Amino acid sequence: MFYREAGQFKTNYAADMAVFPILQDKIGIALILTLALVVIPLAGNAFFLSVVMIPFLIFALASIGLNLLTGYTGLLSLGTAGFMGVGAFACYKLTTIFPGVNIIVWILTSGLFAAAVGVFFGLPSLRIKGFYLAVATLAAQFFLQWCFIRIPWLYNYNVSGAIEVPTRTLFGIPVTGPNASPEMRYYVVLGIVILLTWVASNLVHGRIGRSWMAVRDMDIAAELMGIKLLPTKLLAFAVSSFYCGVAGALMVFLWYGGAEPEVFSINQSFLILFMVIIGGLGSLTGSFFGAALIYILPIVLRGAPSLVGLNIGAATVEHLTFMIVGALIIFFLIVEPHGLARLWQTGKQKLRVWPFPY
Amino acid sequence: MRAPDMDAGVTAGDVLLAVENVSLRFGGVKAITDVSFDIRKGEIRAIIGPNGAGKTSMLNVINGFYHPQDGRITFKGRTRSKMRPYVAASQGIARTFQNVALFKGMTTLDNIMAGRTLKMRRGFFWQMLRHGPAMAEEIEHRKVVEEIIDFLEIEAIRKVPVGRLPYGLQKRVELGRALAMEPELLLLDEPMAGMNLEEKEDMCRFILDVNSQFGTTIALIEHDMGVVMDLSDRVVVLEYGRKIADGVPDEVKSNQAVIDAYLGVPH
Numbered sequence: 001m002f003y004r005e006a007g008q009f010k011t012n013y014a015a016d017m018a019v020f021p022i023l024q025d026k027i028g029i030a031l032i033l034t035l036a037l038v039v040i041p042l043a044g045n046a047f048f049l050s051v052v053m054i055p056f057l058i059f060a061l062a063s064i065g066l067n068l069l070t071g072y073t074g075l076l077s078l079g080t081a082g083f084m085g086v087g088a089f090a091c092y093k094l095t096t097i098f099p100g101v102n103i104i105v106w107i108l109t110s111g112l113f114a115a116a117v118g119v120f121f122g123l124p125s126l127r128i129k130g131f132y133l134a135v136a137t138l139a140a141q142f143f144l145q146w147c148f149i150r151i152p153w154l155y156n157y158n159v160s161g162a163i164e165v166p167t168r169t170l171f172g173i174p175v176t177g178p179n180a181s182p183e184m185r186y187y188v189v190l191g192i193v194i195l196l197t198w199v200a201s202n203l204v205h206g207r208i209g210r211s212w213m214a215v216r217d218m219d220i221a222a223e224l225m226g227i228k229l230l231p232t233k234l235l236a237f238a239v240s241s242f243y244c245g246v247a248g249a250l251m252v253f254l255w256y257g258g259a260e261p262e263v264f265s266i267n268q269s270f271l272i273l274f275m276v277i278i279g280g281l282g283s284l285t286g287s288f289f290g291a292a293l294i295y296i297l298p299i300v301l302r303g304a305p306s307l308v309g310l311n312i313g314a315a316t317v318e319h320l321t322f323m324i325v326g327a328l329i330i331f332f333l334i335v336e337p338h339g340l341a342r343l344w345q346t347g348k349q350k351l352r353v354w355p356f357p358y
Numbered sequence: 359m360r361a362p363d364m365d366a367g368v369t370a371g372d373v374l375l376a377v378e379n380v381s382l383r384f385g386g387v388k389a390i391t392d393v394s395f396d397i398r399k400g401e402i403r404a405i406i407g408p409n410g411a412g413k414t415s416m417l418n419v420i421n422g423f424y425h426p427q428d429g430r431i432t433f434k435g436r437t438r439s440k441m442r443p444y445v446a447a448s449q450g451i452a453r454t455f456q457n458v459a460l461f462k463g464m465t466t467l468d469n470i471m472a473g474r475t476l477k478m479r480r481g482f483f484w485q486m487l488r489h490g491p492a493m494a495e496e497i498e499h500r501k502v503v504e505e506i507i508d509f510l511e512i513e514a515i516r517k518v519p520v521g522r523l524p525y526g527l528q529k530r531v532e533l534g535r536a537l538a539m540e541p542e543l544l545l546l547d548e549p550m551a552g553m554n555l556e557e558k559e560d561m562c563r564f565i566l567d568v569n570s571q572f573g574t575t576i577a578l579i580e581h582d583m584g585v586v587m588d589l590s591d592r593v594v595v596l597e598y599g600r601k602i603a604d605g606v607p608d609e610v611k612s613n614q615a616v617i618d619a620y621l622g623v624p625h
Contacts, residue, residue, distance in 0.1 A: 013497045013504075202488035206496065207480070210464070210472045217461035224421055225539065226447030226476040235482075282463060 003351040019201055036190055041183050049182035050255070052299060057193045058250045059295050063275040063287035064200050065243025070273070071281035072204055073236035074216030075125050079118075079137035080244050080272045082144030085264030086114040087245025088252040089154045092163045096156055103168035103175055104188065107249045114245020115238040117144070122237030126230045141266055148261035162260040165253050176253045185254045192250065196243060201284055203239065212236050213282070278329055280339025289340035293332070298325050373432075374399040374575050375420065375543055380429030382415055382599075389415040390426065391599045397543065402569055402576045404590035404607075406583075408619055411596040413579045414456060417545045420577070421453050422446035433543070448476055452541030456548045456579075458528045462521035466531050469520055470506055473538030474499040506534045510564060526557040533564060537572075544568065546578040550585060558582065562589060587611065595619070 003024050010016040020026045040053060066080050091110035095103055121140035125133055148154060155163045167177030174180040175188055203209050211232045214222035223229055252259040271294065279290020301321040305312045312320075336343045375397040382390040390412045397403045405413045418424040420431065422441035430437050433449060452473075461469050478499060484492035507513055510530050515523060520531055529549060536544055549565065550558045562585060568574050580586050586593060587607040595603040595610060597619040603610050610616055 013500045014493060017493075017496060017500065199486045202486055206485045206488055206492060207475055207478045208482070208485050210468055211475055213464050213468070214461045214472045214475075217463050218459045220423070221455065221459040221461070222472075223443045224423060224447060224453050225473060225535070226444050227472075228444050 003348060005352075017205070019205060033194075036194075041186060046182045049186045052296060054182070054186055054189050054255050055251075056291055056295050057189045058247050058255055059272065059275060059291035060288045061193050061196060061250065062244050062247035062272045063279060063291050064197060064284055065240045065247060066272050067276045067279075067281065067284065067287050068200060068204070068212070068243065069236050069240035070276055071283065071286075072209060072216060073212040073233060073240075074129075075122075075233060075236060076130060076134040077137040077240070078134050078266065078269050078273065079121060079140035079144070081248075081264040081266065081268035082141040083114045083118050083241040083244040084248025084251065084268065085144055085148050085261070086117045086241075087111055087248035088259060088264070089148060089163070090114065090245065091249035091253060092156075092165070093154065095166065095168060099166070099168075102170065103253065104170065104192070107192065107246060107253065110249045111242040111246040114248070115242040118237045118241025118244075119234050122234050122241075125233045125237065138266070141269055145261055145264055145266075148264060160260075162258055163252065164258045165256075168253075176257070178257065180254075189250055189254050192246065196246065197284060200239075200243070204284070208235065216282075274329070278332060278339055280341025283339065283341035285344065286339050286341030289344065293328070293340065294325070297328070298322075301325065372399050373397070374434065375577075376432040377416075377420070378430045378432070380416075380419060380426045380431065382412075382419055382424055382426045388599050390419065390596075392429075393596065393599070393601045394429075395594045395601060395604055397575060397577055398592075399542075399575055400569070400573055401591040402565070402578065402589055404586045404593045405577060405579045405596065406581070406586055406593060406610075407596035407602075410598075412599040413596055414547055415599075416596070417453065417547055417577070417579065420446070420543075421451045421545060447539065450540070450542035451545065452536040452539040452543070453545040454529075454532045454536050454547060454549060456551065458525070458532055460520045460528055460532055460535070463519060465517050465519055466507070466512060466523070466534075467503065467516050469531055470503045470534045470538045471499065473535040474503065476539065503538060506537050509537075509567070510534050526553055526560075529553070529557075529561065530564070533561075533568075537568065537574075540572075542575060544574050544576045546576060546580075548579050548581065550580060550582055558585065565589060 005022045005024075008023055010021065015021065020029055041049070044053065062080060062084060066077060069075050069077050087110045090113035091106050094106040094109060095101070098106075121137060124136045128136060149161065155161060158164070165176050167174050167179055169175060170184075170188070173184055175184055204212070211222070211227045214225070214227055215229060215232050219229060222232075248264065251263070256263065275290035275294050276287065277290070278293055279288070280286025298321045301324055302317055305317055332340060332343070336346070373396045377396065378394045380390055380393050381388070393412075393416065405416060407413055415424060419426050422443045422445060425440045430439055431441070433451070436449075461472060464472070478495055480492045480495050484490065507516060510533065512527065512530055512534065515527060515531075520528055523531065533546075533549065546565070550561050553561065565576060565578070566589065569576055578590070590607060592605060593603075593607055593610045594601060595613070595616050602615040602619060603613040605613075
């Protein structure tokens with residue numbers, strides 16, 4: 001009743017090709033943006049911003065990156081954390097060598113380093129697919145993590161073997177380092193995530209996105225239509241790794257404030273792969289859903305008992321959280337194997353025809 | 359849109375594609391042995407033969423997916439023994455598949471739009487913005503795609519993911535995707551396989567219309583002899599990778615070698 005496009009006629013192709021062609025969707029996205037840009041920074045406290053929102057946005061960005069590769073181009077990768085690490089270490093090196101340059105420039109530039117590394121490790125994708133490619137990218141993961149530990153130049157010969165984020169400012173306000181306020185860090189992360197999500201949406205709705213999906217769905221037909229497989233796949237690796245690299249740099253500079261190589265272990269790769277699968281392969285919205293389900297839900301569950309006044313031991317809460325999240329993941333995958341994004345689509349379709357069944 | 363090159367010299371009735379002494383082997387298996395035939399501009403050329411005769415292999419050779427060990431292929435006056443699929447596609451050879459090879463996760467519209475990929479020029483920067491020139495280009499190609507959608511009468515399924523469509527419509531979308539490439543030579547691999555009579559009649563009409571309205575040269579593989587004899591201008595018959603007959607449908611129909619190939623020889 002409320003979500004219905006009846007009476008909304010499109011009179012030109014541009015309107016029909018818009019990412020949000022329906023008025024209600026436009027209102028919805030405007031509301032979400034207002035919420036993210038105005039309401040959350042005003043209403044949220046420091047804990048909410050730095051423990052919930054900033055990590056959520058960073059995970060969502062990494063999920064978008066992996067989704068472009070795995071969901072849109074059909075190339076399974078387990079090297080996500082490795083590429084994130086390349087971004088983080090590149091950003092660290094760049095900002096310590098050239099401290100004068102704005103940190104946001106370096107965060108985005110570090111994505112380019114990750115992209116270059118991603119292209120290199122994407123080369124085998126021409127010959128191998130599926131699980132075999134996953135194993136090849138696993139090699140990238142282990143090799144890169146080895147580099148982060150064994151090449152002291154990367155962490156400036158720091159005795160702890162970790163990187164410590166220096167203070168960097170934007171218009172005189174600290175953005176990174178111990179003095180940066182959560183609001184400032186939140187706005188920087190949010191700005192970058194909005195920008196890159198918009199770019200990703202543009203890419204997947206245009207020629208490049210269609211080539212990626214064509215390669216994913218039927219590579220032989222794509223090739224015989226003149227889509228060159230290797231450049232298409234490598235472009236997917238480059239863009240995907242760029243996103244992961246930026247997410248990695250954001251993670252270290254605006255969330256952790258410092259990092260050991262252990263942060264970029266295979267567990268991180270799996271975590272992001274789960275976000276992509278549960279959120280929905282081949283859906284940008286799904287990347288946000290997946291990050292929310294896997295990252296925010298446990299936090300909510302941990303806080304829930306004390307909120308409703310239940311007195312349960314911290315260890316029990318922790319165990320319960322694992323069990324509930326695990327059960328929910330299985331539940332959602334049984335209800336809709338194509339992920340939360342598909343569930344969302346089905347829900348919208350139901351809403352369109354409500355109160356009738358079809 | 360395509361660079362005006364040697365195809366300027368190819369007019370109706372001239373040889374568009376010539377296959378000369380092509381042989382293709384997979385290890386010890388001889389898929390095609392010393393086959394020669396030609397396809398003239400503007401005609402509908404059928405390739406028939408019993409199962410395993412090498413028909414699909416022949417199409418794969420023509421559009422560069424297989425590389426024959428021997429022989430030459432001349433397309434629009436350019437001779438080659440090997441070709442990459444990309445080059446074949448950019449020179450104007452399009453193709454449909456025996457088992458529908460659509461992009462299942464994409465809508466009808468996106469599938470046909472994907473057929474325009476080679477004709478789209480805007481680079482990565484504009485694609486990132488999806489405004490200005492990139493959007494203008496999208497709209498320009500969308501118009502062409504909409505004409506194809508009108509032509510094939512698939513307006514209603516424009517935004518349906520093709521994986522959900524019935525088989526007959528999938529075949530039609532696949533034809534649309536090939537047409538979106540504006541091919542000079544359209545290779546159809548069993549366009550009517552698995553269809554009922556009405557669907558076959560529709561498909562026949564589309565093939566004839568493509569041929570007459572757009573002047574597209576068509577090479578088709580088909581097992582339905584009624585369709586082959588009605589549609590095609592000339593027929594080439596393969597058996598066990600060799601050419602056994604070539605000519606207008608009436609000649610081929612009465613050719614003893616063809617009858618033997620299809621009906622068997624009494625012992």
